[in-house]
Amino acid sequence: MAVYDAVVVGAGPNGLAAAIALAQKGRKVVVFEANDMPGGGARSAELTLPGFVNDVCSGVHPLAAASPFFRTLRLEELGLAWVHQPAVVTHPFDDGTAAVVERSVGATAQGLGADGPTYARLFQPLVRRWQELFEEALAPLHFPRRPFLMARFGLAALLPTTWLVRRFRTPQAKALFAGIAAHATLPLDQSPSAAFGLVLAIAGHAVGWPIPRGGAGRITDALVARLRSLGGEIVTGRPIEDLSDLPPARATFLNLTPRQVLNVAGDRLPVRYAAQLGRFRYGLGTFKVDWALDGPIPWRSPECTRASTVHLGGTLEEFAASHAHAWAGQPPEQPFVILSQPTLFDASRAPEGKHVAWAYCHPPHGSQADMTERIEAQIERFAPGFRARILARHAAGPAELERSNRNLVGGDLNGGEVFLPQVFFRPALRFPPYATPLAGVFVCSASTPPGGAVHGMCGWNAVQAALRMGF
Numbered sequence: 304m305a306v307y308d309a310v311v312v313g314a315g316p317n318g319l320a321a322a323i324a325l326a327q328k329g330r331k332v333v334v335f336e337a338n339d340m341p342g343g344g345a346r347s348a349e350l351t352l353p354g355f356v357n358d359v360c361s362g363v364h365p366l367a368a369a370s371p372f373f374r375t376l377r378l379e380e381l382g383l384a385w386v387h388q389p390a391v392v393t394h395p396f397d398d399g400t401a402a403v404v405e406r407s408v409g410a411t412a413q414g415l416g417a418d419g420p421t422y423a424r425l426f427q428p429l430v431r432r433w434q435e436l437f438e439e440a441l442a443p444l445h446f447p448r449r450p451f452l453m454a455r456f457g458l459a460a461l462l463p464t465t466w467l468v469r470r471f472r473t474p475q476a477k478a479l480f481a482g483i484a485a486h487a488t489l490p491l492d493q494s495p496s497a498a499f500g501l502v503l504a505i506a507g508h509a510v511g512w513p514i515p516r517g518g519a520g521r522i523t524d525a526l527v528a529r530l531r532s533l534g535g536e537i538v539t540g541r542p543i544e545d546l547s548d549l550p551p552a553r554a555t556f557l558n559l560t561p562r563q564v565l566n567v568a569g570d571r572l573p574v575r576y577a578a579q580l581g582r583f584r585y586g587l588g589t590f591k592v593d594w595a596l597d598g599p600i601p602w603r604s605p606e607c608t609r610a611s612t613v614h615l616g617g618t619l620e621e622f623a624a625s626h627a628h629a630w631a632g633q634p635p636e637q638p639f640v641i642l643s644q645p646t647l648f649d650a651s652r653a654p655e656g657k658h659v660a661w662a663y664c665h666p667p668h669g670s671q672a673d674m675t676e677r678i679e680a681q682i683e684r685f686a687p688g689f690r691a692r693i694l695a696r697h698a699a700g701p702a703e704l705e706r707s708n709r710n711l712v713g714g715d716l717n718g719g720e721v722f723l724p725q726v727f728f729r730p731a732l733r734f735p736p737y738a739t740p741l742a743g744v745f746v747c748s749a750s751t752p753p754g755g756a757v758h759g760m761c762g763w764n765a766v767q768a769a770l771r772m773g774f
Contacts (some may be wrong), residue, residue: 307331307550309774312543312567313558313748315343315710319526320372320759321556321747324766326533334535335549337542341527343558343708344716345757347518350697351595355659356652357697358519360591360708360716361757362643362661363612365506367522368513370758371438378525384516386649390609391507394479395685397617401606402479408508418476425470426504429456433509440502441760443736443752443768444727460498464491465623467500474618480504481622482614485639488587488665489721490630491623499721514611514645518652522757543567546744554743554774556765560585560710560718560750561730564739573740579731583750584722587629588701588714590674591663595694599658600644602686611648615640615662615681629665634672638664640681657694669701669713710748717756718749727752737765738772745769 311322314336325332340346344360351357367373368385379385391404405411408427412419429436432452439447440456447453459467464484468477481491484500506512515521527537543549546568557564561580569577599608607613616622616639625639642662646653653659662682666672675698682689699707701714710718719725729736730750737745747765749755 307333307552309554309556310335310549310552311556311558311747312549313343313710314341314537314539315558316345316522316526316757316759317747317749317762318343318556318558319523319530320762321558321766322535323376323526323530323533324372324763326530326535328770332535333550334530334537335541335543336537336539337709339540341537341539342520342523343710345519345522347520350593351659351695354654355595355657356518357593357659357661358643358645360704360711361519362645363512363514364519364522364757365503365510365512366756366758368510369433369437369506370760371434371441372759372763376529378522378529381525381528383521383525385513386516387511387513388610388648390606391512392483392612392614393604393607393610394482394614395602395604395607396475396478397684399603401604402475403606403609404479404483404504404507406508406511411508415476415479416473418471418473421470422476425459426508429501429505430508433505436505441753441758443764456501460501461495462497463494464496464500465619467497468619477619478617478622481619482616482639485622485626486641487717487721488626488629490626491619494723495721495726512610512612514643514649516649516651546571554745554769556745556747556762558710558748558762559746560712560748562712563709564730564746568739568741568744571741576731576733576740583730584720584725585668585712585715586717586720587626587665588668588670589663589704589711589716590666590670590672590678590698590700590714591661591704592675592678593661593697594659595653596658596660596692597694598656598692599647600660600682600686600692601688604685607685608647611643611645613642613644615642615685626665629667632667634666634670634674635664636677637681638666638674638677640664640678642682666701666714668715671700671702673698673700717754719754721754726754729754735768737768743774
């Protein structure tokens with residue numbers, strides 16, 4: 304049997320990032336993945352019709368492009384090509400107009416009219432120092448090296464979204480920011496929901512919200528290539544049900560959420576730590592629909608053709624109600640919908656003249672409600688004639704998503720909700736948060752800081768913690 308310095312369980316972006324960081328330090332490492340292909344949430348497949356390439360989970364990747372660790376890996380040398388669009392995100396309204404986040408803070412502010420100066424004052428200083436900000440914000444809890452920058456960010460980030468948008472006067476500006484903040488499923492009237500609107504908007508101005516040419520799987524392809532170039536190994540189709548299933552190694556890194564950590568190591572864990580994992584709170588579920596289309600989406604507002612990402616649902620009040628209903632256990636009748644239309648900018652994903660699109664909303668955790676009709680109704684609201692262009696669809700609710708990726712517990716995309724205590728102390732109240740009470744066993748999933756999204760920082764941070772502990 305091969306002898307390894309480290310074993311990683313789970314070949315999603317965080318697991319691959321951990322393996323790469325270990326291999327860079329000269330450690331002999333192997334990654335075990337339950338599915339037949341690596342990638343976790345960063346995969347592509349023909350979900351609808353042959354020749355139509357859909358993103359299985361994540362599709363738009365601002366934090367992958369901005370990730371302090373990924374940026375050091377030079378993934379573009381390994382075939383990853385970012386596709387940028389003229390605008391970052393578009394937010395249409397019922398009157399046929401739309402608010403737009405442009406790449407430039409100034410251009411965005413100009414489009415927001417009376418709220419432009421407020422928008423510029425909020426974002427310009429933070430965008431100017433985005434690299435320093437992300438190095439701080441994507442790290443585990445620590446005394447900041449740039450305290451004044453982080454204080455400026457934190458004073459706004461710790462607010463509920465509904466409080467921060469009081470700075471704006473127009474419903475358009477309020478809805479535009481709320482739609483970005485609503486990517487996290489935290490209720491918009493709770494702290495720190497504003498943080499996610501700030502981080503994603505800053506990333507949009509700094510690096511855009513790019514899509515990988517050919518699909519999200521190209522990110523995984525590049526990460527796998529980098530790992531193998533460093534001598535790392537990947538074994539797919541190998542679910543790990545217990546730590547005893549793993550080969551001997553000095554350290555084990557679990558790219559698993561607390562529920563799976565309990566499954567594979569529960570009988571070995573101290574009672575107090577296991578109890579904390581058992582109390583870990585997951586977020587809302589996800590219902591996602593992929594389409595093969597006979598043509599582009601017929602938006603009423605032409606601004607919607609300038610960005611891959613479109614937010615659907617109208618006003619701040621509608622978004623807040625959508626999340627509130629879901630947290631109350633009621634599938635929203637008019638859900639907040641996040642839509643992506645990649646083939647407007649990447650024709651390689653569909654046959655000539657055809658298109659793919661996907662959209663998702665957030666029903667209650669583990670909900671069995673079929674949200675297809677409600678999602679499509681929201682698209683028709685802003686793009687009359689959309690349904691006539693559908694050639695085929697593929698729908699997946701929370702249960703289907705969890706079957707395809709065990710870390711998507713109840714359809715939660717972010718490895719656990721970001722309630723204030725769980726922002727810093729996830730998955731348990733422990734320092735460093737990546738270390739378990741078991742010697743040499745670490746957690747490196749999105750259930751650790753800084754949380755969900757494709758950025759690899761949970762994996763990289765876990766390895767740094769292990770190295771500081773003498774591994």
